[in-house]
Amino acid sequence: MTTDWHTLNSEPGLKTLYVKAATRRKITGTTLPDLGYHCWVNVDPKHLEAYRKVCGFADNGLLPPTYPHILAFALQMQLLTAKAFPFPLLGLIHLNNRIRILRPMGGVHRVRVSVKVQNLQPHAKGATFNLVTTLDDQLGPLWEAESQMLCRGVKLEGEPAEEAxxxxxxxxxxxxxxxxxxxxxxxxxxxxxxxxxxxxxxxxxxxxxxxxxxxxxxxxxxxxxxxxxxxxxxxxxxxxxxxxxxxxxxxxxxxxxxxxxxxxxxxxxxxxxxxxxxxxxxxx
The missing domain is CATH 3.10.129.10 (Hotdog Thioesterase)
Structure with missing residues (x-):
């Protein structure tokens, strides 16, 4: 699947995206869109410190390994509320999460976030897909993640496969x-x-x-x-x-x-x- 990438000049506003999420309650299809978003995002030191405090991370000069999820959240919302995305955001269940830290995340002030969806599969309770997120800095790939999400009520052909x-x-x-x-x-x-x-x-x-x-x-x-x-x-x-x-x-x-x-x-x-x-x- 070739991804149709769209580059945003700034992070999308969450208030508008939440309104879109709240008004979409129906499944509209069984095919994932060939859609992805890029956006450059700045790391806010005060926000980073607040995140460390809530999650219990000490300040060791590195981004916490899970913090890139926060940098990517608005872009993920943009994708999951897009008209071409077939499942309602509210009600999606996060089944598993996998992150890869490719290089030490010290001195990181600005990153390019990329998000896309892929790998639609049948599940005993509906269908799953992977929300794929990557971070690049000026030197190249830095961090990547896959979140497997479940949408209940979707009917796909095939046998479900579950990882344990x-x-x-x-x-x-x-x-x-x-x-x-x-x-x-x-x-x-x-x-x-x-x-x-x-x-x-x-x-x-x-x-x-x-x-x-x-x-x-x-x-x-x-x-x-x-x-x-x-x-x-x-x-x-x-x-x-x-x-x-x-x-x-x-x-x-x-x-x-x-x-x-x-x-x-x-x-x-x-x-x-x-x-x-x-x-x-x-x-x-």
Whole structure:
């Protein structure tokens, strides 16, 4: 599939995009558009510091490994609310996320963000696709990510295939923290992701959730902050599968193992409830 790239002169405004998202509730097709967007984005030091504070990252002079998602969020919204995109944004479920840090992300002030969608596949509950995001600086490729998203109710031919992580290492407890009732609102403020399921019990119930749930990418960011002493700063791929949501407020325990340049981890809740499973490996 050849991507029809469009270059934007500035980041799109989120307010307009949220209005578009709120007014689109129907599935309009079963084909992904050959559409992609480029945009140069500046790193705001104050915003970066606010993100570090919410997610628990220390200031080590590098962009946190999950921060490029924040730089790309408006462009992702632009793509997922485009008329050619066939699925409603509200209701999409983030199943897994994979990032690759190709070079150390120090001294990064301006990047070119690129987003596109690909790999539409049948799923037991609908269909999945990959939201692909890349960051380049003046020297070339810096960071890339794939987020697998599920749209319920889409009917595609074929057999669904699901990936599962199999940990081969013994995991031990390395951290424990609380996910407070307001973390969804606090993370929304720095990420721009104001999905109602994260903001309050009242708004979450409108979408079938008994309580607000933490953003999946906050869970991943908070986990990587806790593992920062073990993670390589470059040439590393960090993948997670989101399992059961973290209901707010809640307490979670991080289990992990590290073996040189590789490691596995799990984010566990009360009663051995698995919220997230992940691993890091050298980039192949």
């Amino acid at each position: 992580f199999a940990s081969t290492l013994l995991l031990t407890e390395v951290a424990h923290w609380k996910a407070p009732a307001d973390i969804g609102r606090r993370y929304a403020k720095v990420s721009g992701d104001y999905n109602p399921i994260h903001l309050s019990a009242i708004s979450a119930k409108l979408f079938g959730f008994p309580s607000a749930i933490a953003h999946g990418l906050w869970n991943k960011a908070r986990t990587l902050a806790a593992l920062s002493e073990h993670l390589p700063t470059a040439n590393v791929e960090i993948a997670v599968q989101f399992r059961k949501p973290v209901r707010l407020p809640s307490e979670v325990t991080l289990m992990s193992s590290a073996a040189g340049s590789s490691g596995d981890f799990q984010l566990m809740g009360v009663g051995d409830l698995e919220h997230m499973a992940g691993q890091w490996r050298p980039v192949a």
